[in-house]
Amino acid sequence: MLGRGLKRKLSDYEESMAGLSSAFDSSRGLSYPLKRQLVLNMCLTKLQTYKMLVEPNLHRSVLIANTVRQIQEEMRQESSQQPVSICPGIAPAAHSYPGMEAPGISLQLPAAVGQQESHCCELRSVEDPIESSLLIVSDDDMSSAISSILKDLDFVEDISPPTCLVPTGDDQPKFPENTGLKLEDDRQDLKGAECVFGSFEISNSTSYLKDLAIDDIFEDIDTSMYDSDFCCPPLMSPRSPSLATEEPLKTFPSCNSSSANNIQICRTDLSELDHIMEILVGS
Amino acid sequence: MEGERICEVDSGDGLGADIISTVEFNHTGELLATGDKGGRVVIFQREPESKNEPYNQGEYNVYSTFQSHEPEFDYLKSLEIEEKINKIKWLPQQNAAHSLLSTNDKTIKLWKITERDKRPEGYNLKDEEGKLKDLSTVTSLQVPVLKPMDLMVEVTPRRIFANGHTYHVNSISVNSDCETYMSADDLRINLWHLAITDRSFNIVDIKPANMEDLTEVITASEFHPHHCNLFVYSSSKGSLRLCDMRASALCDKHSKLYEEPEDPSNRSFFSEIISSVSDVKFSHSGRYMLTRDYLTVKVWDLNMETKPVETYQVHDYLRSKLCSLYENDCIFDKFECAWNGSDSVIMTGAYNNFFRMFDRNTKRDVTLEASRESSKPRAILKPRRVCVGGKRRKDDISVDSLDFTKKILHTAWHPTENIIAIAATNNLYIFQDKVNSEMH
Numbered sequence: 001m002l003g004r005g006l007k008r009k010l011s012d013y014e015e016s017m018a019g020l021s022s023a024f025d026s027s028r029g030l031s032y033p034l035k036r037q038l039v040l041n042m043c044l045t046k047l048q049t050y051k052m053l054v055e056p057n058l059h060r061s062v063l064i065a066n067t068v069r070q071i072q073e074e075m076r077q078e079s080s081q082q083p084v085s086i087c088p089g090i091a092p093a094a095h096s097y098p099g100m101e102a103p104g105i106s107l108q109l110p111a112a113v114g115q116q117e118s119h120c121c122e123l124r125s126v127e128d129p130i131e132s133s134l135l136i137v138s139d140d141d142m143s144s145a146i147s148s149i150l151k152d153l154d155f156v157e158d159i160s161p162p163t164c165l166v167p168t169g170d171d172q173p174k175f176p177e178n179t180g181l182k183l184e185d186d187r188q189d190l191k192g193a194e195c196v197f198g199s200f201e202i203s204n205s206t207s208y209l210k211d212l213a214i215d216d217i218f219e220d221i222d223t224s225m226y227d228s229d230f231c232c233p234p235l236m237s238p239r240s241p242s243l244a245t246e247e248p249l250k251t252f253p254s255c256n257s258s259s260a261n262n263i264q265i266c267r268t269d270l271s272e273l274d275h276i277m278e279i280l281v282g283s
Numbered sequence: 284m285e286g287e288r289i290c291e292v293d294s295g296d297g298l299g300a301d302i303i304s305t306v307e308f309n310h311t312g313e314l315l316a317t318g319d320k321g322g323r324v325v326i327f328q329r330e331p332e333s334k335n336e337p338y339n340q341g342e343y344n345v346y347s348t349f350q351s352h353e354p355e356f357d358y359l360k361s362l363e364i365e366e367k368i369n370k371i372k373w374l375p376q377q378n379a380a381h382s383l384l385s386t387n388d389k390t391i392k393l394w395k396i397t398e399r400d401k402r403p404e405g406y407n408l409k410d411e412e413g414k415l416k417d418l419s420t421v422t423s424l425q426v427p428v429l430k431p432m433d434l435m436v437e438v439t440p441r442r443i444f445a446n447g448h449t450y451h452v453n454s455i456s457v458n459s460d461c462e463t464y465m466s467a468d469d470l471r472i473n474l475w476h477l478a479i480t481d482r483s484f485n486i487v488d489i490k491p492a493n494m495e496d497l498t499e500v501i502t503a504s505e506f507h508p509h510h511c512n513l514f515v516y517s518s519s520k521g522s523l524r525l526c527d528m529r530a531s532a533l534c535d536k537h538s539k540l541y542e543e544p545e546d547p548s549n550r551s552f553f554s555e556i557i558s559s560v561s562d563v564k565f566s567h568s569g570r571y572m573l574t575r576d577y578l579t580v581k582v583w584d585l586n587m588e589t590k591p592v593e594t595y596q597v598h599d600y601l602r603s604k605l606c607s608l609y610e611n612d613c614i615f616d617k618f619e620c621a622w623n624g625s626d627s628v629i630m631t632g633a634y635n636n637f638f639r640m641f642d643r644n645t646k647r648d649v650t651l652e653a654s655r656e657s658s659k660p661r662a663i664l665k666p667r668r669v670c671v672g673g674k675r676r677k678d679d680i681s682v683d684s685l686d687f688t689k690k691i692l693h694t695a696w697h698p699t700e701n702i703i704a705i706a707a708t709n710n711l712y713i714f715q716d717k718v719n720s721e722m723h
Contacts, residue, residue, distance in 0.1 A: 024606040039552040042610060055362050058450060058469045059500050060615050063519055063556045066498055071552065147495045 036071055043068045047146070065146040072143070303706035305693055309373040309381065312697040315343055315704055316383055317711055318368025322352040324385055326396065327713075341702070343713050347396060347436040352387040364389050370455050374477070377461070382441070384464060388451040391466055393442035393477065401429040447473050447483045454504045460511040467504040467516060470497075474528075486534045487516060487526065502617075503562050509569045513538075521558030521576060523583065541572070541583050543590045553605045553614065561617035566626040567698075573629055575620040578602060580631050580641065595641045595648065598633050600671045600682045613687050621696040621703075632691025635680065636707045637667060653691060653705045653712040664714065 020038050023030055030038070043064045050056035050064075301319035308315050315327040328346035355364040365388055374382040374393075381396040405427045410416050450468035457464045465474050465486070472487035487504075491497050504516035512528045524537035545554060557577035564573045571592075572583045578599055581591035597618075601608060608614040613634075620631040632638045633650075641648045650667045670679040693706040701716035 021606040021610040025604050036552065039606070039609075042606075057615075059502065059519060059559075060612075062497055062500050063559060063615070066555050067552060069498075070555065150494045150497055 036074070040068060040071050043071075051148075061150070065150065068146055302709050303693060303711060304367050304369060305371050306695040306704045306706050306711070307371045307373060307383075308695050308697055308704065309383075310375055310698060312699055312702065314346065314373070314381060315695070315713070316371045316373065316385075317704075317706065318351065318371050318385055319709075320365075320367045322350055322354070322366030322368060322387065324349055324351045324368060324371065324383075324394070341715060347438055349394070349438040351385045351392060351394065352390065355389075369452060372455050372457050372464070374457055375461050384455055384457065386452050386455050386466065389445070389448055391444040391447070391452070391455060391475075392440050393444070395439050395441045397437050397439075399435045399437060400431060400433075402432045403427040404430045442477070442480050444475055444480050444483070447475070453502060456504060456506045456514070458506045458511050459509055463511075465504065465506065465514060467501050469500040472501065472504055472514075472516060472534075484532070486528065486532070488533065488535060502560050505563055505565055507569055508565050508567065515563055515565070515572060517560035517563040517574060519559040520555065521560055523560070523563060523572060523574065525585065539585075539588050541588045541591075543581075549602070551605060553609055556609065556614055557605065562619040564620055564622060566622050567624060568626055571626065573620050573622060575618050575631055577614060577616075577618075580620050580629055582629070582643070593643060595629070595639075597631055597639055598669070600669055604682070608687070611687070613690075616690055617692060618690075619693050621694050623696050623701065624699045630694055630696060630703060632694050632705070634687050634690050635669075635685040636689040636691060637669075638691045638694060638705055651714075653707045653710075653714075655710070 021042070024035055024038055046064050047061065047068070050061055301321040301323065303317050303319050305318040306315070307317075313329050315329075317325050317327075319325070325348045326346045327343040330342050330344060332341055351368055352366040354366045356362070357364055367387055368385050369387060371383055371385045374384065376382075379397070383394050383396070385392055385394060404411070405425050407421060407424055407427075408416055444466070447466060448468040448471070450470050452466050452468050454467045455464060461477075463474055463476050465472055466483075467473075467487075470488065470490040471485055473483040474486050475483045487501070489499065489501060498520075500519045502517045502519055504514060507513035507515070513525060514528070515523055515525050517523050521542065523541035525539040525541070526534035527538045528534060530536070530538060545558075560574045560576050562573075562575045565571070566573065570585060572585065574581050574583065574591075575597075578601060579597055580595050582593040584592045605614060618632050620629060622629055627644055628640055628642050630638060630640045636653045637650050638653060639648060639650050650669070651664045652667050665678075668676065668679045669682060669685070670676070671682055675681070689708065691705055691707055695704045697703070703714050705712040705714065
């Protein structure tokens with residue numbers, strides 16, 4: 001169930017991304033926040049893909065993580081200066097559809113924005129297929145995504161500490177005092193990693209799932225909407241802030257529900273709607 | 284570099300279908316080593332010039348082929364270790380044998396290449412085939428003599444430097460003292476003695492206590508050509524650090540930091556990614572360093588840390604395509620760069636099998652293409668041009684029709700002559716400038 005349709009979704013997503021990146025390059029009608037969002041989504045998708053690799057490329061992961069951090073920082077600064085301005089594609093909680101979560105309701109709005117929901121809806125009047133296919137990810141998600149990837153890289157790579165190579169002579173002042181510590185660190189890393197991979201039966205991103213009960217995951221969320229990850233904490237539940245550190249990266253199309261009747265359905269949305277229908281109908 | 288006469292050695296068949304991953308001339312330029320993705324090393328030797336065949340002078344032919352690294356499996360981490368040769372470095376020749384270091388992601392090996400062109404004949408106890416003689420037939424003693432035989436090149440592994448690196452080795456560099464060398468991975472640099480394989484000294488370690496704080500990795504490193512205590516390493520943030528091993532055992536603190544402040548007018552989301560230095564090379568004089576990042580090559584004066592003394596645009600027309608190049612991962616391609624023997628011209632590769640040369644004195648630059656179609660033996664290379672819209676001349680290539688799968692990442696320049704080796708995927712091209720053979 002969780003794995004169904006993943007590949008198809010990802011390739012659809014990639015196709016739409018290819019179109020978007022050419023649009024980015026030709027600077028056709030993409031505003032700065034949109035461009036930034038696009039880049040952010042690409043980064044997060046890449047990081048997600050790397051997470052699935054046995055041995056992700058450290059150089060690339062660091063470069064991408066830095067880009068995400070940079071964008072994150074920019075968005076943070078913007079949100080602290082102008083709380084109203086961060087709106088593209090954010091659907092306020094109050095306008096949720098009955099019974100199910102419409103595709104693309106953002107997970108955790110930055111605190112300042114959440115209070116400005118009503119303003120946001122009014123600002124967004126133009127539907128844009130590009131915008132509606134962009135993905136909104138919260139600040140905490142990004143941080144946790146970066147942290148988890150770098151942490152995993154540490155586990156994957158550095159099990160054998162370099163201290164075993166150092167000669168017993170006095171040429172290396174750094175090592176003798178750190179030897180014990182380093183080995184301990186690595187052992188702890190190992191233990192941590194073991195916990196991470198302990199509950200492996202659900203998906204390969206179990207680091208996010210270790211504290212979540214399965215019921216919580218499916219409580220009121222249509223999980224099929226999430227392109228790249230399996231686990232999805234509830235969108236609206238008040239618990240979400242506390243799960244911030246555990247949560248995976250969620251990417252999903254956004255949609256402005258203030259004009260529900262003019263939602264422009266682009267390619268990615270179509271396949272998602274199909275999915276939603278399937279689940280609703282209970283097939 | 285106009286009017287080149289080309290002597291092409293297309294070794295696509297000789298190397299099988301494997302992608303060339305490194306190219307390196309030895310210190311005299313007589314030998315050229317290539318490493319490939321399959322772990323093989325092919326060494327070419329330059330034919331001595333002879334009056335009898337003036338057109339064959341200076342051609343490179345296959346001298347030896349051997350399997351340097353095999354794929355390995357790390358059972359502890361369940362990881363496959365690729366056999367791809369990341370770098371080859373020749374040791375200065377100290378006797379009749381040649382030696383080189385070759386490395387994959389984890390293990391460095393020292394290979395000794397010897398020639399055998401004579402064999403002893405006239406043994407007393409054995410006959411020509413090696414069978415024991417019937418002693419009754421031996422009536423006198425003779426001294427075995429050495430007789431010439433067909434040249435045989437033997438390659439033997441003399442040292443294996445294993446288990447030194449947790450991360451992937453990206454560079455090796457032999458010290459000018461000819462006794463030590465260093466190997467660098469993403470986070471650490473180790474110093475080895477060429478004769479000792481069971482230990483190495485860690486001289487740079489940029490791994491943070493908490494991996495989540497990691498923001499920078501080591502991308503390349505090299506020893507200074509003359510000062511055996513100095514080395515440089517480049518980072519993914521576009522900075523260079525010159526370190527002095529006399530200062531302390533652990534060179535975490537650089538002696539000099541070379542960094543150019545970002546140009547605010549060129550700022551984009553990809554600024555940091557494109558500033559990552561993919562290669563650093565000292566000039567032969569030791570006075571300058573050459574760095575390559577995604578869009579430019581820069582010449583740095585060792586005495587000036589604030590900015591490079593020269594910057595050359597390799598393919599600035601890609602600046603407006605960064606998002607697409609990021610999407611298809613091309614933005615992470617690691618191009619190498621090279622100096623010519625007199626440090627007056629620098630060279631680097633690009634896409635569409637193009638490579639670029641910049642003359643530092645005349646400030647002229649040229650774009651050339653390495654391809655079968657345009658390079659028949661002894662054909663002259665025609666300069667190419669990429670047009671970005673606007674006036675388009677005949678034979679120009681538009682940016683949109685560039686083939687990004689044809690990338691020239693690895694290039695090498697003969698230490699003294701105008702001969703260059705270009706690796707284009709699985710083909711090796713050797714170009715010579717016969718008209719202007721002397722360095723100027």
